[in-house]
Amino acid sequence: AYKRMPRSVEGLKGAGEWHVLKTLVPNLANTNVLDLGCGFGWHSRYFHDLGANQVIGIDLSEKMIQTAREMTNQEGIDFRQGAIEDIEFKAGSFDVIFSSLALHYVKSYQEVVRNVKQLLAPKGVFLFSVEHPIFTARAEQDWIYDSKGNIDHWPIDDYQAESIRQTSFLTDHVVKYHRTLTTYLNTLLEAGFLIERIEEPKPDPAILAQNPEYKQELRRPMFLIIKAKVR
């Protein structure tokens, strides 16, 4: 099912937050980059094209890693199967660590952040997107509709309860972890990061003009992007 999503087929252009995320990518010339939850490797290839020396992409799914390898012919990109929580590299190995929509599947965000901090070189950048806490708060993760089936509003509930959310996104029994905004940001600050920028992307105006149904994405933020730098 994930394979048929626009972002899987069309790559970066098929991702509604890409027009914002790409503006936050730092200068990658001669850098080492780690891509946590790389999926089919779209971002890894993009980073390599931007001049990164070495890109390592990690994903839990053996199938995705296989497909990523098949789709990639550049030297200097290395895809490895594994859990984000289990990565082991020499301290200070990377200039940029990136993650797109993967960290809300990870049980211990704190652990990942501490690990990322260790793996980054001085002034290293940690850039990631997650599903927005407003999006993940209520287990149902769906709009409230009126009696005619039109969207009425987006519901929030259990915001302060940081725990598992069982949802039925694409396939059944997806386990996500809801975290508050406070946790996303203060964990970074406590680990020794500076917050450089946050974004709650709106739809790309060009896409919005052609697809009015995207207007609903102005009603609630779906993604949260954070750019942090080693202090």
Next chain:
Amino acid sequence: AYKRMPRSVEGLKGAGEWHVLKTLVPNLANTNVLDLGCGFGWHSRYFHDLGANQVIGIDLSEKMIQTAREMTNQEGIDFRQGAIEDIEFKAGSFDVIFSSLALHYVKSYQEVVRNVKQLLAPKGVFLFSVEHPIFTARAEQDWIYDSKGNIDHWPIDDYQAESIRQTSFLTDHVVKYHRTLTTYLNTLLEAGFLIERIEEPKPDPAILAQNPEYKQELRRPMFLIIKAKVR
């Protein structure tokens, strides 16, 4: 009506976010403090008691400023009637600028932040609370109830539409300004602040134990607190 709220009658202890906010107050010994939207002056007096040299409290309401003066007998606290947007002091005059639940009434947050930055001394602290963007997004600013009148969830709508919200909080025709989290944080970063900490306070556990109805405050964040420091 505002005069009868717990926070107005009981002071700081009557404010549901105070147990969190107070942990973020920096060392005030020998500091100059500015309190934007000081109301009856509870925070100003507290800051003075903590050792601040000079506290200036500003509020738009002449009545509140009068009451604040009547309630205050310490030297070194100066209450002045005026708009937050219109404050004028010498650059670098303050070590700490504070604001409790006032900035969502101000039309230009950007202007206030730039002004605050100017008025702060090097390493100066800007500590403020506002109604949370999740709270201000939908104009009605009320829960959705089920058919029995029980709270079902908190609704979000028009999140990305940063503009006036007409609500009927306490008195009719209160004008608030909804801003996204992105605006609250990036405006500070762009003005030259470091983000030190953010909080979305939960109810005080002690109060929660005695008043189970406060549990509903775990379902959505009502307040956002930001502590920032001049870079």
